Amino acid sequence: MSNKIVSSIPNSEKIDRIVQAILQTPTPENSQPWKIVVRENVLEVFHSYERAKLATFPDDLSVLGIGMIAETIELAGSTEGLEARFTFLLEERSDEHPWLRAELNTVDNLSPAPLAQALFLRHSDRRYYAGGSVDDPVFQEVRQEAAAIQGANLYFTEKYPDEYLQLLKNADQIALKWPEFCEDMTRWVRFTDKEIEKTRDGMSWRSFLRKNPNWLYYLRSRLWWLATRLGWFPPSLQKLESYIFDDSSEPSPSSYDDGAGIGCITTLSASVEDLVASGRLVLRLWLLLNLRGYGFQPITNLPAIIYPQRLGTFNLPNSLNDLVANGYETLQQVFGFSEPELPIFCFRTGRAMGEYPAIARTLRRTDHVCYR
Ligand SMILES: Cc1cc2nc3c(=O)[nH]c(=O)nc-3n(C[C@H](O)[C@H](O)[C@H](O)COP(=O)(O)O)c2cc1C
Known part of the structure; x- marks a missing residue:
């Protein structure tokens, strides 16, 4: 009625x-x-x-x-x-x-x-999570939400096979090595409070900290600030980054064991109806998980590459193509979706580590x- x-x-x-x-x-x-x-x-x-x-x-x-x-x-x-x-x-x-x-x-x-x-x-929560499991009752609700929406599907993995972690790192490499992608990615990071207040858009560098801010992390943020302003991401900087900050969330960490797992939302096609349905599902899951005390962080580097690659609309320079060869098949194996579904949005989730700091x-x- x-x-x-x-x-x-x-x-x-x-x-x-x-x-x-x-x-x-x-x-x-x-x-x-x-x-x-x-x-x-x-x-x-x-x-x-x-x-x-x-x-x-x-x-x-x-x-x-x-x-x-x-x-x-x-x-x-x-x-x-x-x-x-x-x-x-x-x-x-x-x-x-x-x-x-x-x-x-x-x-x-x-x-x-x-x-x-x-x-x-x-909100997006990029901190460590305090555990959680996809067997928790909230995931029953999560699955019901997904089942109620036509045009999009949801898959979870609690295991992170090496091929998958490697693929995530390769996606980071593409993001850093392909200038257009790199510019997109770094354009919105805000490194000072003044910049944040002035623009009221983009992301505070603080929101990328998995630990409490300290001088080492501040130094890291300044290094990245310099690198993004100069468009300069040499391998030595990336090595330094992973050497000092091996538990940082960016580039991708080598483990996601702190949370419940990683979710992957697929759209059944690139049609407007299915994309809109996927967006609705993303938001509903995000709200539901936050409401139940679960943190939620999109990790969309991989779908951002695999989705257009699969559609044949991605003009990736040849030199970078090898990094994601078989990317679709790897995601299929990890998450269990089938053709012609397209992965469009991935996220990590887990029990949030207390209240999210207002400053981030x-x-x-x-x-x-x-x-x-
Ligand atoms: C389509 C989409 C893709 C996103 N991809 C990422 C991502 O790959 N990594 C990440 O840390 N946050 C990602 N985010 C989170 C946004 O950065 C975040 O929503 C935005 O900064 C606003 O902050 P809030 O979610 O805390 O309100 C994504 C958000 C959307 C809507």
Whole structure:
């Protein structure tokens, strides 16, 4: 039975709270490639190609992002008694036209969705985890979430075969050795509090620390700051990095044993419907796990390479191609998905190590919201 629409113009504070929730939606490297236009009860979401430019993933990753935004609007709307009607405008993907239109109407009988409680709690947690197991009851809920969404699947591994760890490291190598990818990856790291406050986007260097900040880690962040500004990642720097910081989260660590496991979300195809479904699933799992005290860190280096490689849209320089030869097959073996599924989003998860430090939290811009 559908809900009855009782009024078409909800009050502006309700809409505003939904906009705040949209701003909190995660984006790759906190690049926030969206502009939100509010006209009474209609929200339009525009894309900014320049902010989203990712060398390996044309804009399918942004379509996944639209799925996350749609899910956010639906969840946040449920707490305001507002039902969303979506129009996805994803055929001609340009910055001039909106990618998503949501019309929000007041309905009776709408109960707040439980996951909405986590919209402002959710965050990326790159610290060590305090254990956890995919046999914990929360993973029962996680699997139910995945089963309820058509177009995307979820797989877990608790084991990290050497081929897989090697593939992760090779993906790091590609990211560091291919200038376009490297630029995408390092463009959004913010190294000083002043820079963070000024831009209100990107990621604080502190969020990459698996341990408490100390002088060694600060030194590391400065080294990386210098390297990214100069675009200079010689093997000697990478060796130094792994020698001093062998437990750091970047480049990939040699073990993930601190948590419950690694999840892999696959999309059944590169169609708009399946990508949107995948985005919805990513967000729902992230919210659910955070709500149950589990940390969540996307690890998308590998899907960022394997997805376009599989679609034949990845123009990887030949010299780097060998590093990920058989990458799809390796992921298939590790996670157990089958053709033609495409891995689009991987994450590590485990019991969070206490409260997430406020200082490591990412900020959001507000200058890309426009009320008409
Ligand atoms: C599609 C996507 C891919 C991401 N990939 C990574 C990743 O590979 N490694 C990582 O540490 N964080 C990754 N993130 C997390 C973002 O950096 C993070 O969501 C953003 O900085 C905002 O911070 P928050 O999640 O704490 O709100 C990814 C996020 C999204 C949405």
